[in-house]
Structure formats: structure tokens, C-alpha cells
Amino acid sequence: MKLFQCQNCGQPLHFENTRCESCGLALGYLPARETLSALNPDEKASSGEQTVWRALADMQLYRSCANAVHGVCNWLIPAAAPDIYCAACRHNRMIPDLSLSENLVRWRALELAKHRLFYTLLQLGLPLETKAENPAGLAFEFVADVAPSGAPVMTGHADGLITINLAEADDAERERRRHEMREPYRTLLGHFRHEIGHYYWDRLIANSAHLDEFRRVFGDEQRDYGAALQEYYANGAPADWSEHFISAYASSHPWEDFAETWAHYFHMIDTLETAHDAGLAVHPRLPRSAGSDFDFHPRDSDIKRLVEAWQALTIAVNSLNRSMGLHDLYPFVLGPLAVEKLAFVQRRIAEMSPRQRERRTQRGMFRGMRSRV
Secondary structure, three states: OOOEEOOOOOOEEOOOOOEOOOOOOEEEEEOOOOEEEEEEEOOOOOEOOEOEEEEOOOOOEEEEOHHHHHOOOOEEEEOOOOOOOOOOHHHEEEOOOOOOHHHHHHHHHHHHHHHHHHHHHHHHOOOOOEOOOOOOOEEEEEEOOOOOOOOOOOEEEEOOEEEEEHHHHOHHHHHHHHHHOOOOOOOHHHHHHHHHHHHHHHHHOOOOOOHHHHHHHHOOOOOOHHHHHHHHHHHOOOOOHHHOOOOOHHHHOHHHHHHHHHHHHHHHHHHHHHHHHOOOOOOOOOOOOOOOOOOOOOOHHHHHHHHHHHHHHHHHHHHHHHHOOOOOOOOOOOOHHHHHHHHHHHHHHHHHOHHHHHHHHHOOOOOOOEEEO
């Protein structure tokens, strides 16, 4: 994630900010330009209750996403575009009942995490059709458990539909589930990154020429999925799971192994970009950003350098957390087999993304319902 600053006064800004705390100007995110922009209302273009903004980042005209009225989105849409929802919100198929005040608070937390996911997806140039555009496209449903006596909503993915249980947006409830599942890490952003991994397995791996390589690296996904999860929840991960998998849950089934690896790859590139933008100095040097240098280059040496930078950063930050009496930021160890799986994910992203192919070509660098309880 990049760090931003107000074009009007230079105040440092966070991705989620809607107003500059220094000069008071409204703020909005421009996904096509990958920047947060200070805004001025354009009185000539505005009409009625619809404000049209002139963005200081490029002096073009924009409208707010329709979800801005709920305080859950700060992304902008070109003023001339027919859309009412932004590039992230247009994928929502179901949102919570907003007549309940606690649902709005939880939905806002979900959207903050989902928009961070979309920041990376757009940066990578991965396909993001909605289901209206393509039956194989992507959609989200944010659903609350109906009643204590009813069946719980399962957070998971099926045929391009990602469902997130609204209870996951409650910090205390999510922490309770983390302890219950004996997980070292459980966050909303982690859920989104994991479930989108299932979606892109369908788009990048299933019925593709890469399936044999996937089975060699991750195992045979034809293994009974339901039985595999039952076995995992009954008996846990094998004692030597850390030698083969990126997390204990990844050991449950090859599909979960891929989704966990995908999520960790997103953790790495997003956090490394933030660290570089913040000017953190660690050795080896950090890559410049998620979209530059070596991190989409499909050579084994590149993933090794990315992992070296990640390990240097996490050792430093984990040590800082311990100095404050906090848990490690990244409580995982990347073994050689996990790194091989990360390299597989990186190659598939590089091959799938027209934007990354174009970037590498321009630089002369182009060589060549599953659920989680």
C-alpha cells in the first residue's frame, strides 16, 4: 500500500481518509491513478444533491461512489461514466440490513478490508468482471446469522461468489474464533485475500495447462474436499506441517493450500510496498513497489529475493512488536516448499495480468462453495 499526501497542503494521508485533517479538503481515491486526491466541488458541473468533484491529482471531474452516503467508501468514478458504484463496490450482491446500527459499523469494517484487497487486485491488473458482465465474474455477499438457533453463515467461496459472515467484523467475536480454531492470525483482510485466492484458482488454474504443475506443487485437488476438512478439524494439521505448508490450515486440502499461499503473497507485496514508501531501511533492500522491479518476474531468483526482503522486514517488525509486548506481526515461517508455492502463484499472476505483461515488455523484462469456518 502506498502512502499518500494531500496535494493542497502536503499532509500525510491514509488510504481510508475522507477529509484532510490539516486543510479540511474532501478526499477521494482514484483507482485508475492509484492515488488519493484532494477534491474541490465543481459548482458548474454539480446539480441538485449530486456533487461533482475536481480532483487536484489530475484536475479531472469525478463523482463519489453511491456507497459514500453510508460512509463506507471513498472511491471516485469519472463524472461522465454511467456507473453509480465504484470499481470495488460494484461487485456487492448483498449488503447487511442497515436499519440495524451495528450492521452499518460492521459493514464499514468489511468494506475497508475489501477496498484494500481491490487496491492490490487493480494494481496487479487481474480480471475483475462482475457477474453481470460475465457469469464467471466476481460477487460479494455480507450476511449476518439469522438467529442464534439458525445455521451459521459460512465464510467461503463458490462459483465466483464470496460470502463473508458479518460477525467476522466484530473484533471480539473474530478473536474468539481465532482462539477456538487455534490460529495465530485471523483478520478481515486475511479472509478477503484467502477467499479471492479460491476465485482465482478457478480463473487461473482449473481446466488450464497449469493443472499438472499445480498438482505437483500443491497436491491432487481431486481429493474429497469435505472429507479432508472434516479430518483436519477432527485431528488438526500433521506434526510436520511447517515443513510443507505456509500455515496449518493450508495442510487441509490443496485448494486451501493455494488460497493460503495466495493470501500470504498479497500480505507480502502490500506490506513491502508500505515499508518502502515509508522509507524503512532493512537489509536486503526492499523492492520499490508491488508493480515494479522483480516481484512479477516469473523467475525463481526473483521470488527468492522477494522472500529475502520479506524475511528481513518481518524480523525487524516482529522485534519491534515484541518490544511493545505485542504478538508478532507475521507469526509464520517460510520453508523451501512454501517458497516454491509462492513462486507458482507469482508466475500465474504475471501470466494472467495484461498490465504486468505490458510493464515487463516496456522494461525489456518479459522473458518468455469451498468454505472456511
